[in-house]
Structures are given as structure tokens and as C-alpha cells.
Amino acid sequence: MENKTLKKIDLIFAGYTSTKYKVLEKTFQKTPDEIINEVLDSGLKGRGGAGFPTGLKWKFTKNQESDVKYVVCNADEGEPGTFKDREILERVPRKVFSGMAICGRAIGAKEGYLYLRGEYTYLVPSLLKEIEIFEEYSKQYNYGFKIFIRLGSGAYICGEESALFESMEGKRGEPRNKPPYPTVSGYNSKPTVINNVETFATVQVICKIGAQEYKKLGTTDSRGSKLFSVSGDTPIAGIHELELGMPLQEFVDEFGDGDTKAVQVGGASGHCVPRKQFNQTVIGFEGIPTGGSMMVFNSSRSMYNVLHDYLEFFTEESCGQCTPCRVGCQQLLKGIEAVKRGERPPSYLEDLKRLAQTMKIAAKCGLGQSVANPFNSIIDNFREEIIY
Template identity: 35%
Template sequence: MSKNIRALSSRQGLEHNLFDLVSATIQSDTEKTDAAMTLLAEEARLSASVIKGTASFYDFLNQQTKNSEVLVCHGTACLVNGSAAETTTRHPHAGKAMCCGYCYRGAGLLKREAEGRLDGYHQGDDDLSRPDIPVYCLSQSAILTGPVDSLDELYRIALDKRDEILPQLERSKLRGRGGAGFGFAFKCRATAEAQSSEKYVVCNADEGDPGAFSDRYLLEQQPHKVMAGMYAAGVAAGANTGVLYIRHEYPEAIRKVQAAMAEFDALPDQISRNFSFQIIEGAGSYVCGEETALLSSIEGQRPEVRVRPPFPATHGLWGKPTLLSNVETFANVPWILQQGGEAYAAIGTGESKGTKLISLDSQFAKPGLYEVDFGYRFSDLIFRHAGGFETEVKALQVGGPLGSILPLTAIDSLTVDFESFQRAGFALGHAGIIAIPKRFPMIDFMRHIFDYMADESCGKCTPCRLGTAKGSHLLEQTSADNPLDSELFEALLELLEVGSLCALGGGVPLPMRNALMHFHDELSPYFTA
């Protein structure tokens, strides 16, 4: 069925894609929504149930959210620092949002403006504001945070070095920054070798991990590095269209990228005439961070994860070869072309090359965004540069809800790279870091993760759909008087790990096991021996 929907959706084309049309229809006059959706289904030659099924999936397309004037951030950072509860007290009729990207200050919210669109703010003591992201570069190369001297040269180098792009990327050993750390050059070459007259480059800018705001920084303050990376990848792969799927919670990022697109279009024809960019605005779904779910979303389908193979490099957007990577990955590409792949590979460790953006939340003494070389001592980052913590802390969540839970005792033995974290039984992921206060019960933190995953599961595979809901229920019921069967809980984690189609279900066991191992004394009353 999904192949048929994909084929019919492709008739709309990217400029009039079905997802944007569904979103616009839902945001229109409520009384006319049903009739408009039926008409849209007829025009797309789809059943009304397909259109309504798609619309019902997203947070920002449901009626409650649509009617809310304020949405208070209930992301992990705002939850554990208490600002979600405080901000809700100020706005008692507010709806909920999941991470607005103000983790470095806390108390984030989205407020509906006069034209009906939501805009992001930090709730201060007396007013709303938009505090800038504090940025600290601890790398001499400043690959991601350094200035752009010339837009013309930033893009033109891809044309001048067309035949060198893939070899330079391979020499650089650039790995994806979305969490899995997959080799970027391999994806790029696979897309280049795929036979098709129509190809796409898609940037996953749906930064859904609570605690991370590195993509927001790049989109708002370095959009041309991201776009130039997409452009170069498109030149190498034979694609002439770049799509940026940007989350709805980042309205300023959308505005900045729109402005950057206009600047790109104004560049000499030699650069801009054979490549175009388009923004797709997300509608509130964590699973759209998974690459195949994101592609389904653009196509106007429910964003359900696809079985792989085939992979997007050969069968991606509307079944066409698609190079898909995330914001930070693309932003590395211009430096590689300018300085060379070998120079890039000289930065970092054996398995982790280049630099990494690290997001530190408001409970650090110096919160903000840090650019460090891979291999940088984790303890130096946390204590020497970030100044430690503003409150008593017992653990760090690293890499979002599917990342790791680190005890403070682990910090000294780690370096900022994929392999160091993996050897220690952790995962670096997208490198958003949230300090978990001593006052916040670890059992409640585990509940928060399972609740979030149960709410965000796409429902495609049974282990994740039922397993996350079951885990949420079990943890909700457990107490010191009613401990949870440890063997039952481990069996559930194993089911999620081996049976889930993607990392949304498969990634839940890691933080759960981290918590159980490193916070055994605190959690032992809640689990049978």
C-alpha cells in the first residue's frame, strides 16, 4: 500500500508536496477542515483515510495544539531543572511542546503570534526573550563555528573540485553526526553510483533530542555551511535538489534558512542555476529523526519507519536515489573541500575525525555550545571549561533519550569520541548533555524516557509499539511497595533491542541498563532482586 501512496504522492512533486498541503489544510479554518481534506484526497487520488491518518500523527496538527496560544517546553532539560513546572504555573492553560531548543537557559515555550504562527521564547522572571546561544570554540580549526569569508567561494569550490569531492570525503573519514556515526563518503558514493535521472539530497534538520541545540545553532548562525555541504554532496552524487526538513519548534531557524536560500539564488548563475533548495517544515514527531520515517513524512504518508534494504541511497524520496544526512554532517563538508580530506583526518582520533559540537544545558555553570576536537578530554570540557554544575548533580544524560546515562564517576575516563563512549558501555549520540540533579529520582527519569518513547513510537513494528507502552505501564505501576520483576523488565528490554525496526525502540535498553547498573542502590527498592 505504501508504494502505491508513494507513487500517487510523487505526482504532486516537491514544490506542491502532499505533506505541506496536509499541514496547510489543517491550519486553515477548523469548520472547513474535513471538507478541505476530502477535496485534497480527491485531487491526490488518495482515500480520505490516508490524508486523515497522516494528519492525526503529528503533534502540531492536532486540535488541542492548534487551539493553544502557548505551548510550554516539557523536554528533558526543562523537566529535570524544574522550569517546565514553573512555566506551566505562569501559563496554566498552555499546551505541551517537547524541547524548544532553549536548553541552555531552560523555561522554553512557543507562543502563537498575531498571524497564527508559533514562535520560540525563553520565559524570564518578568518577560519573554530570545537569548542567544553561548558559543565556545575549543578547537583551533573552528570547522563549524568559524566565520564564512565568501559565499561565492564557499559554493564555487564544489564546481572547481567536482571530481575531487568523493575522494576528499573518503580521505577525511567523516562520520555522520546524527548518532550512529555511519561513514558519510560511503553514502555519497552509493547515491552517486545509483542509476537515475532524478536524485535528491535531504538534510535531516529535525533535531528532536531534548538537550541538543547544535543543529539550531548551525541553521540560525551558519546556514550556508550546511547548504554548501548539501550543494557539494549534490554535485558529487548527481542531484540537483536539496531538501531541508526543519522541525516546527525552530521557527527562527526556518526564517534564517529562507534568507540564506535567497542569498544562494542571488549568486552567479554558474553556481545557482542547476541546484535548488526547499524547506519542508516538520509538524512535531520525534520519529521523523529516523531517515526513512522522514522520507515518508515528506511524501505525505504517516512517518513510519521502512524496512531496509533497500536503503535511501538507491530507493529514497519517492523511490529515487537520495543522499540523506544531518545538519552537522553537511556543515563539515566545505572545510574538507577547502583544506583537504587528509587535513581533516589529522584532527581527532583513530575512529572519530574532525570536531564535534556539544550542547550543555542550563545546569552547567557555563551552559551553551562547545566545539571540540574529537578525542578531547571529557572531564576538561565539563569541569575546566563549563565550570562544573550550578546544582548538585548525580548523572549526565548524553545523546538524548536513546543515548546514555552516565554517573559522574565515569567522566574522568572518557574522551569525546564514538569509541571511548562505546568501550565504556555508553553512546555519544548527538552529544546533547543534560545534568540530572540529585533531587530528581532516577526511577522518574526512567519513566520519563519510556513515556516519551511510547508517545513517539511510529507504530510500524509490534515490539516497539507494544513494548514501549508496556514499559511505560510497568514503570508507572512500580513502587517500593510494589517492585517490578527484574527478569520481566530485562526480557522486555531484550525484545525492544532485537525486535525493533529502528533505534527508537532498539535504543531504549541502553539508558535503562545504564541506570540499573550505575544507580543500583537508588533503584533497588523498585525492582526485585
């Protein structure tokens, strides 16, 4: 393991000067392949949480033969405990649009869409203003890339990329069967790159400072830095950019209130790490990856209530399409209630863990597949709190 320590970084929000879209002039002197190689070289992995190598995604999409391709920015930031994309769009939207335009140039797309979660509608006027500025530049330098905004309506599932496309197409937001993947058939069944807001902003950073400089940060598996949405029992809740690869213990030392008993890494669909594992847990793709959500719990919190809240959330936010997720979430929720009330024996938790395991491998999309993460990690580490 590479020994990293907690290090605060300032890349995403830094250097936002009046020289607009300067990075595009520089980047567009390169060929599409050079751009993709730069992104590949940086080691950038998707900042939404799943961590697919961004450059690879772009390469796959570029290699598809199609007259029409799309760039889609996933701004449906719906993971409980995540609020960094909102901040990026509020403070540095230009970086996001730059990243999208760079992607469009790299893969041969003429249109980019920002899919904005319904709760962020208030950002639309300022984003439209920025789009206007972007289009002036676009025209001036003949980039030929246009950016549009599409609004979600508040469903968590529409952050799942294929459900997001369905929603953009005016249909009910339900995940599609995969394959085909978006790189082959995405929005309007055309090859599409879909990346998180922070990913596009980071692309702008990489193109500005260069991959060589960027990859000095982080570890082999987790290059660079990323934004963390820190919330819960912490005196300094908010958004913090940190280098990837730090031990969780250092994070807790910095952000905890001295009484931290667990950290939920990666939002409701992430993993719950108990105090005894803080030391050996690395935050990054080699350890526990996160889309940025870090929820800190101190000893006053009931982990039964935490799990119950998460399960209520998933029960409500499952699209309801596939059996393991629709019914599985309900059974996990009602199941822990039944154990708590003594209507089912504690051993029923093992049955429920087996169910969660089925959901992990048999559900249609990431929503149902990831419910096992919080479920198993909370049950395993806080079993007494669930039963008694």
C-alpha cells in the same frame, strides 16, 4: 587509546564572511569522485549520532543508476537535549547549503531538501532569504542545484530517515523496512543522501580547509570536532564545539557544577554514564557516540524521575507501528512504576531488561532499538534509586 584532552575548537561558526559561497567555486573545480574522496579521506562520520561514514554514503548513492537523485538535510533535531542544528541554521545556514550543494554535485542530484522540524518554523523566512542568495550564485555559476524547505509537524519519529521521507511524501511518518536503504531508495523511492545539518556544515569546513587539515583533529575512529549541546546542572549551558575523543572526566571538570553524578550522553536515546565511569569513558565512536546532547545531572536529581521522563517521551513518540516499540515502551514505563510502588518485586527489573534487549534487536527502527540504552544504563547504575 589515543590520549586526547578537552580542546575547544572554532570551525563550524567561524569564518562567516561576506564572500558568499566561495568554497563552491573551489570545490566544483574537482570531479565528483575527487569530492567524495576528500570527504572519505577526512574520516567524517554522520553528526546526527549514528555515525555512518559520510563519504561512503555519498559513494553508494553516486554509484546508483538513476536520473533523479536527492539530497536531504535532516533538520528535524528532535533528540531531547540537542539544540545545535537550530544554532547552525540560525547563524551559518550558508555552510549547510554549501554542503548540500557539494553533495548534489558529488552524487549527481539536482534538488536538495531541508526537512525542518515544526518547532523551528520561525527560521523559515531567514532560510528562504539565504536560499534566494544561494540560487543567485547557483544561476551565476550554472550549478543547477535547487534547495527547498519541507516542514515537519513535531513528531520525534520523523527524524528517523525513512519516516522523514514518508513525511516528505505527504504520508504518515512511519519508518520503512530496510533494506532498501536511502542510498538505493529514499525520497520518492529515488537514491537519496540524507545527512544531518551539522554534517553538511562540516563538509563545507572540510572542503574549505582540506581533509588533511581537518583530520588532524580527533582520533582514528572519530575524526574532527563537533558541536555539543550542553544542558542540565551546568553553569555554562549552551553550544560548544569540542575535539572528539576526550575523556568524559575532562568534560565534567569543564562543564559540571562540582557535584555531577551522571551525564546522559547522546540524548534520551543515549547512554547514562555514572560518576565512577567518567574516567574511562571516551566521547567518540570508539567510546560513547553522541549526536551532541550532553545532559549533566548533579546529586539533587532522581534518576528514577530521569528514566521515567525518558520512557514517557518514548511511549508518546513511538510511531506505534511495531509491537516491540509501541507496547515495549509502555511496559517499561508501567513496569518501573509498578516496581516503585512495590506492586512488582525488584527482580522484575531483570524481566524488563530482557524486554529492552528484545526491543534492541527486534524493533523496526532506531527509536525502539535504542530505548535499551538509557534503560539498561540507568537501571544498572542507579538500581537503588529505581526501587526505593
